Amino acid sequence: MQVDKITLKDIGLFDNEESIGLISHLNFCKSNGGKMQLDHFLSSPLSSISSIEQRQNAIAYFITNIHFVEALKITNGTTLVIEKFFDTGFKRIPTQISLPAAYWYQFISASDYSLLRYSLEHIILFYENLNKWVSVFESINDNPIIEALVQKIKKYTSHPSSLANLPSSHKLENPQTVLTYCHFFLYHYKNNTLQLLEYYYELDAYYSMAMASKNYHFVFPRWLENDTPIFEVTAAIHPLVTNAVDNKLSLSHQSNLLFLTGANMAGKSTFIKTIGIVLYLAHIGIGVPAKKLELTLFDGLITNLTIADNIMKGESYFFNEVQRIKNTIEKIIDGKNYFVLIDELFKGTNIQDAMKCSTAVIEGLQNLRNSLFIISTHLYEISDGLKGFSNIQFSYFETAVQEKELIFHYQLKEGVSQDRLGYLILEREGVVNLLKNISKNKY
Numbered sequence: 001m002q003v004d005k006i007t008l009k010d011i012g013l014f015d016n017e018e019s020i021g022l023i024s025h026l027n028f029c030k031s032n033g034g035k036m037q038l039d040h041f042l043s044s045p046l047s048s049i050s051s052i053e054q055r056q057n058a059i060a061y062f063i064t065n066i067h068f069v070e071a072l073k074i075t076n077g078t079t080l081v082i083e084k085f086f087d088t089g090f091k092r093i094p095t096q097i098s099l100p101a102a103y104w105y106q107f108i109s110a111s112d113y114s115l116l117r118y119s120l121e122h123i124i125l126f127y128e129n130l131n132k133w134v135s136v137f138e139s140i141n142d143n144p145i146i147e148a149l150v151q152k153i154k155k156y157t158s159h160p161s162s163l164a165n166l167p168s169s170h171k172l173e174n175p176q177t178v179l180t181y182c183h184f185f186l187y188h189y190k191n192n193t194l195q196l197l198e199y200y201y202e203l204d205a206y207y208s209m210a211m212a213s214k215n216y217h218f219v220f221p222r223w224l225e226n227d228t229p230i231f232e233v234t235a236a237i238h239p240l241v242t243n244a245v246d247n248k249l250s251l252s253h254q255s256n257l258l259f260l261t262g263a264n265m266a267g268k269s270t271f272i273k274t275i276g277i278v279l280y281l282a283h284i285g286i287g288v289p290a291k292k293l294e295l296t297l298f299d300g301l302i303t304n305l306t307i308a309d310n311i312m313k314g315e316s317y318f319f320n321e322v323q324r325i326k327n328t329i330e331k332i333i334d335g336k337n338y339f340v341l342i343d344e345l346f347k348g349t350n351i352q353d354a355m356k357c358s359t360a361v362i363e364g365l366q367n368l369r370n371s372l373f374i375i376s377t378h379l380y381e382i383s384d385g386l387k388g389f390s391n392i393q394f395s396y397f398e399t400a401v402q403e404k405e406l407i408f409h410y411q412l413k414e415g416v417s418q419d420r421l422g423y424l425i426l427e428r429e430g431v432v433n434l435l436k437n438i439s440k441n442k443y
Contacts, residue, residue: 001297001299001301002299002300003302004302006306007302011276011280012273020240023038023039023042023043025239026038026208027212028208028215029204030076030207031074031078032080033197033198034201034203034204034205037201037205038205042286045283046283047297052223053223053285054143056220056285057143057145059209059213062207062209063210065136066214068136069133069203069207073125074130078122078126083197085115085116085122085185085186086186086190086193090182090186091112093116093186093187095183097180097183099175102174102179103175105175105179116178117178120181120185121172123185124172127163127166128166130153130157130196130200131158133153134150134157137149138154145206153196153200153203156192156193156195160189167181209286216239218281218286218287218289219287219290219292220287221282221287221294221295222292223294223295224294224295224296225296228252228296229252229296229337229371230251230253231250231252232252233248233290233294233295234248234292234293235290235291235292236249236274236290237274237289237290238277238289239277239289245409245411253369253370254391255392256391257365257374257391258374258392258395259375259383259392259394260272261377262376262399262417263417263419265408266398266408266410266417267397267410268343272341273341275339275341275374276339276341279339283298283301297337298337299336299337300331300332300338301339302328302331302332302341303340304324304341305342317348319348321345321348325361328340332368333368337371340373341373342374343376344376344377345375346361351379354379355381358379359385359386366389366391369391380418394414395413395415396412398413399417405428
């Protein structure tokens, strides 16, 4: 599934100055390298049902063995020590070193020897724990991802005989033993060990995705082989919202556009982002924050949620809105399946222009039955002219008012919102009184 940088920003994948992103919320990696691999996975949606289901199954196996993987003693410190070991310019260790020569090296190069011994302890621990992981996961023979990872790790942990006779990390008192094995890793097994680190980072990323799926109660979606798009979700929530209210949504070829209304702060933007996150995570293979999801594979996710003017280029907010809509249309007319999310169409122009432009865009987009759309707007007036299209759904978020206090239910309802609460909010926040005082006092 294709996405661009704007979409990744819109759904809140990455951290920014104001808040942490989804990518940090899902990070349970034990190592920096694992975090980098996780970032790669989370930034690269998959493009086939088979590859998605293989990743889902691999994550499921990690969940099944989550306590075992969690107990592995490889830490970020372990990986950093190993990387530093190969980057440090130690005094050259002889190819064949006798016990007296080893004691002499320990005496003459005490600081080097101390670091060598410390590093070897971490290298041995690293190999020991990878072998433990292989011993548990090599029995899994119905998942290509795990089978490949097992074989790659076994290739470098089980072949020279030197590795079969590694001493315990707690039994490195003999300097001859320490220097012999350090010589082996430094001069004969450097690239192989560094490659194993890369495989461990992949393992660590899968552990992180499994932990996130387990801790946040994500569910794996059911994928449908269908030529036309289908998206049916039950009890979807935004994973970064505390005590989030869940909602359901069903879109298909027969009903492919949701016309969404509601007052400010009623929940429209959060709901749209929730659907974007659900769709995106489904195509990553990690599972989704919902109780149930059935969907077809989508070729792309396109969002128009956060648009800004460009002062340097002299471009207005409205101009950039138009350009983003134009780019979206040019992309989705290729006959492929897209999911398009648009929040507040044409809010950068006057209401008459906005109504005319919004109507034209919605009437045109609804003809593209190969794609699904959610479009939110404050312009409830244009809904009457759209009700003649059988494939357009109308939903809204209701806001109640009790003694000038706003009550938000965040529950999606069928129909079109008639709420107009802007002045009430202005009044509630004391702006109206401030303005009245200006008039009275004439500062």
